[in-house]
Each structure stands twice: as structure tokens, then as C-alpha cells.
Amino acid sequence: MKAAILVFPGSNREGDVAQAIELVTGRKPAMVWHGDGDFEKTDLIVIPGGFSYGDYLRCGAMAAQSPVMAEVKKRAAQGVPVLAICNGFQIAAEAGLLPGVLMRNAHLKFVCSDVHLKVETSQSLFTNRYQAGQVIKVPVAHAEGNYFADADTLKRIEDRGQVAFRYCAPDGTVNGIGNPNGSIQNIAGVFNEAKTVMGLMPHPENAVEAMFGGVDGKPLFEGLVEALS
């Protein structure tokens, strides 16, 4: 599996996700600068976390309009898988690749901790190594992760099974206690309609080695390798 990782001014998790991908593929991913309108063809595009363009105007708003994102939109439309993590999720939502928007956390605080996620489906490129209903533990680090979509959009994504992960309690109960940011219906990650684009606020790339607190994020990357190699 060949992967490309986008790099914007202010990205800061591109190295983490590059390491995670190298760990499971043995290949270094290509790093692609935001000003590049064209880049080599890859099996996967990753939009990493960080604070692109200093979060000016709205998180991800400026990056969504960058030259590289015009190309990403084109390739996503052709079916090239896109994994959008944290600020990447905000960028993908702003770019219209994913439904909804990420707003300021309901409690207005930056949240940096481990969270539990309930895997909603194993029927996707990104989640095929998990079981539906499985609870995994991964970290979050964000101030704007409060997922919101209007009632019609919410109904549509729920009906079509486009929710990938929900915040939950350690025992898998989806309730307010497990929700770190006020996300509507505890949504932590969503797919596009074709399930070829996935965005999530938590950082699976920071849960791939036991000595750093857990390996629950690793199956996400292993599943991608299996599906895309």
C-alpha cells in the first residue's frame, strides 16, 4: 500500500501517522506539501492532525481551499480512499468530502486524554479488522471536535450507516459520560456515502505501539493495508 500524507503549515501529526503507516507497511509514505496541485498516485491519502493555517477563520477552512485539496477532491471522487484525522477531519468536512462540521467543544476546553470508541461497523476499508460493537481505546487532543450536523443530514448518515465510531463508556455504553466534547449522538467518526472517505477526531496513529499506551489503533492501518495492497 502506497500512501501520501498531506502537510499544511501548522500540521503536527504528520510524522506520527507516517510512522504508523511505515510500521504496518514497511514503506515510507510520500509527504505532500499543501501548495502542490499534483502529486504521485497513491492507494491512500491521509490528511493528518494539527492546526493548519493556525485554525484561522474556522478550523480547516483555509486548508480546505488549498491547491492540494482540489486534487484530493478530484481523486476522492474517483474512489481513492482518504483517511482524515483530527484537523484532517475538520478539513475534509470543510471541503465537503464528509457531512457535518466540527465545532468548539461544548465545555470550551481543549481535551487531551484517552477515550473509548464503539466501532459501528466492520464493513469498510478502514474498520474491517474490527468487530461491529467492539470498544477500542485511543487518544484525542482537540478543542474543536464537537461534531454537528443538521437534523436531515444526521438522519441520512444514521440511516445509511455512515457513522464509523461513537464515543462511549469503557463498557461500550454510548452516553454523555463517554462523550469528551459534546458531539451530537456521540459521533467520533463518519464515512462519506461510498465509505471511501473516513474522518475521525481521535488519533489511531498514536495507539499503534504498546509502549506508548496501547495498540487499538493499529488494526485500522492493518485493515487498510489488507484492503489496498
Added chain:
Amino acid sequence: MKARVHVTLKNGVLDPQGKAIGHSLNRLGFPEVGDVRQGKFIELELAETDKAKAKARLEDMCKKLLANTVIENYSIELVG
């Protein structure tokens, strides 16, 4: 020509920052303050003299970048 754009959260969209501002004002001795909604104010200089054209271009700017219409409304005001 100068333009002023106001971007505000749509009704029904939770505004925790507005709420925090309201609470602070209440605590500071302004008990008359009820619901507070906060937004953004953007002032732009335009190299355009035709008001209708400027308005149409600004609409486009709002939709493409200045506002996220999933959660925000915008209003445009042309000055001089």
C-alpha cells in the same frame, strides 16, 4: 468600495462561547443579559465600483470561505 460581512451561528446551533459570555456578564452585575450569540465581523476593501457586482462576488466569497453554511448565516453590507 468597502464591505462588511457578519457571520453568525444559525438558530438552533449551540453556541457555548455565547453562553459563557452571557454567564460572565451576569456575574459582572448585568443580570438583564439573557441569551448571547457571538459571531464574526469581517471588513473587506474591494476594487469594484458596481454595487450589484460586488454583492454577487461577496455572496460567492461567503459561500466558498467566509461562512460555513452548515452552521452559519451571513449578511453583507456595502459601505460607500
